[in-house]
Amino acid sequence: MTPEQVDLVRTSFDAMWPIRRDLADLCYNRFVELAPDARQMFGGDTEKQRKKVLDMITALVASLDERPMFQSLIAISGHKHAILGVQPSHFVAMGEALMWSFERQFGASFTPELRESWHTLYATAQNEMLRATGRHSSF
Numbered sequence: 858m859t860p861e862q863v864d865l866v867r868t869s870f871d872a873m874w875p876i877r878r879d880l881a882d883l884c885y886n887r888f889v890e891l892a893p894d895a896r897q898m899f900g901g902d903t904e905k906q907r908k909k910v911l912d913m914i915t916a917l918v919a920s921l922d923e924r925p926m927f928q929s930l931i932a933i934s935g936h937k938h939a940i941l942g943v944q945p946s947h948f949v950a951m952g953e954a955l956m957w958s959f960e961r962q963f964g965a966s967f968t969p970e971l972r973e974s975w976h977t978l979y980a981t982a983q984n985e986m987l988r989a990t991g992r993h994s995s996f
């Protein structure tokens with residue numbers, strides 16, 4: 858990612874923090890529409906579903922800071938997700954749900970540049986998580 862893209866993601870993360878619960882709900886609901894077979898992995902508790910989405914968004918943004926350290930954490934998390942049964946198609950659906958919820962929540966301020974920055978960040982993390990378990994997919 859370029860330094861400009863990193864800045865864009867960080868600024869948007871600050872802006873989303875106060876409304877993170879709404880954003881997480883939008884993302885989760887869209888995700889289970891796209892990947893209904895993954896619903897059971899999240900359990901029935903709304904608060905916990907929200908937390909999983911927010912853990913993901915926070916991990917993505919944190920991975921911008923210290924690449925080598927976060928690369929290994931992402932790889933470990935990749936193994937954990939594989940053990941949970943998360944499939945490459947679920948990663949693709951989650952990426953789509955995330956972009957969709959940003960668009961819904963931020964409207965015109967989710968500019969094409971911002972979209973591209975988040976897309977690059979998510980796709981990089983997804984690829985690292987899948988590569989760690991010998992799999993791949995594109996989003």
Ligand code: HEM
Nearest residue numbers: 895898899909912913916917934937943947948951982983
């Ligand atoms: C790049 C994409 C993703 C990132 C960075 C990410 C990151 C994380 C993090 C940091 C956690 C909490 C800590 C941990 O348990 O490792 C977590 C938990 C979880 N994630 Fe993801 N995640 C991603 C994609 C997905 C997808 C596509 C699914 C689809 C089913 C998913 C399902 C879960 C579940 C079920 C948990 C809870 C695990 C538990 O209960 O122990 N994640 N994720």
